[in-house]
Amino acid sequence: MDAQIISGKEISEQIREELREKVAYLKDRGITPGLGVVLVGEDPASKIYVNNKIKACEDLGLKSKAVILPAEVTEDELLKKVDELNADPEIHAFLVQLPLPKHIDENKVINRIDPHKDADAFHPFNVGRMLIGDPIFMPATPHGIQEMLVRSGNDPAGKHVVIIGRSNIVGKPVAAILMQKGKGANATVTVCHSRTSNLQEIVKTGDIVVAAIGSPRFITKDMIKEGAVVIDVGTNRVEDATAKKGYRLVGDVDFENVKEVASAITPVPGGVGPMTIVMLMKNAISAAYKANNLEM
Ligand SMILES: Nc1nc(=O)c2c([nH]1)NC[C@@H]1CN(c3ccc(C(=O)N[C@@H](CCC(=O)O)C(=O)O)cc3)C=[N+]21
Numbered sequence: 170m171d172a173q174i175i176s177g178k179e180i181s182e183q184i185r186e187e188l189r190e191k192v193a194y195l196k197d198r199g200i201t202p203g204l205g206v207v208l209v210g211e212d213p214a215s216k217i218y219v220n221n222k223i224k225a226c227e228d229l230g231l232k233s234k235a236v237i238l239p240a241e242v243t244e245d246e247l248l249k250k251v252d253e254l255n256a257d258p259e260i261h262a263f264l265v266q267l268p269l270p271k272h273i274d275e276n277k278v279i280n281r282i283d284p285h286k287d288a289d290a291f292h293p294f295n296v297g298r299m300l301i302g303d304p305i306f307m308p309a310t311p312h313g314i315q316e317m318l319v320r321s322g323n324d325p326a327g328k329h330v331v332i333i334g335r336s337n338i339v340g341k342p343v344a345a346i347l348m349q350k351g352k353g354a355n356a357t358v359t360v361c362h363s364r365t366s367n368l369q370e371i372v373k374t375g376d377i378v379v380a381a382i383g384s385p386r387f388i389t390k391d392m393i394k395e396g397a398v399v400i401d402v403g404t405n406r407v408e409d410a411t412a413k414k415g416y417r418l419v420g421d422v423d424f425e426n427v428k429e430v431a432s433a434i435t436p437v438p439g440g441v442g443p444m445t446i447v448m449l450m451k452n453a454i455s456a457a458y459k460a461n462n463l464e465m
């Protein structure tokens with residue numbers, strides 16, 4: 170039997186409806202939550218993501234501020250923009266889209282963001298708060314994955330979650346969040362990566378598999394245990410002459426074949442991507458609540 174398709178599009182729309190009430194509550198008090206988005210350079214994928222974030226702000230009635238800088242911008246100039254956003258009372262939270270050009274030190278930029286305005290929760294202060302289970306903000310993609318699991322009836326409690334990928338923005342925080350004591354967590358977590366021996370065998374023991382490798386269709390049917398839940402974090406653009414834009418978006422999972430053995434699976438597009446956007450909106454709204462000493 171084919172797997173349940175976990176629609177990030179539908180679940181994210183449900184969360185958007187919940188967030189509308191949170192925004193209305195603020196607007197009744199004369200507060201408009203504001204999100205800043207800094208984009209450096211012309212990477213076409215980054216532009217799409219940034220546009221999706223701005224559109225989501227418009228849809229929810231948030232003020233958005235896009236700061237677009239040329240690829241040649243100096244690190245000092247970028248840090249100055251970060252300082253300006255830190256000081257801007259209308260911007261409750263903001264992010265600097267990654268990756269940044271090579272001549273800019275990403276860690277230096279992330280460290281400059283006011284942790285209370287850190288929409289991505291990438292600042293070491295927020296990474297630490299998340300790790301000890303006392304977060305101010307949750308990182309959007311990992312938090313979106315947790316919401317998808319819970320809201321689709323696939324609670325990770327007691328399950329073996331196998332994560333492939335150890336990045337600071339997906340693999341590591343997904344592991345931290347799902348192993349946490351508490352609702353929507355309590356999983357047993359294994360993290361695999363490019364240096365893992367017997368990767369195939371380990372993945373096959375996963376009740377829940379989170380693929381965050383960055384390699385198109387890396388996870389194949391033979392690697393997945395019958396009945397496993399598969400979360401695909403990949404957004405790989407592959408050339409496709411028959412597609413309108415000349416490329417197609419494919420995940421890290423061989424979706425068409427894996428769905429024959431999985432009990433549930435997320436699609437790409439329409440899976441983790443829209444969840445990332447909506448959890449980011451949640452962070453911006455929650456920042457506006459906190460800045461005004463209100464309980465969300
Ligand atoms: N500071 C920072 N924060 C991020 O949150 C961040 C980042 N840098 N760098 C890149 C990754 C990637 N990411 C995505 C956001 C939305 C979609 C998304 O909307 N995807 C749609 C389709 C988009 C398309 O058509 O290309 C979907 O999957 O349905 C995907 C990926 C955020 N990231």
Ligand SMILES: [Mg+2]
Nearest residue numbers: 334335336382
């Ligand atoms: Mg990785």
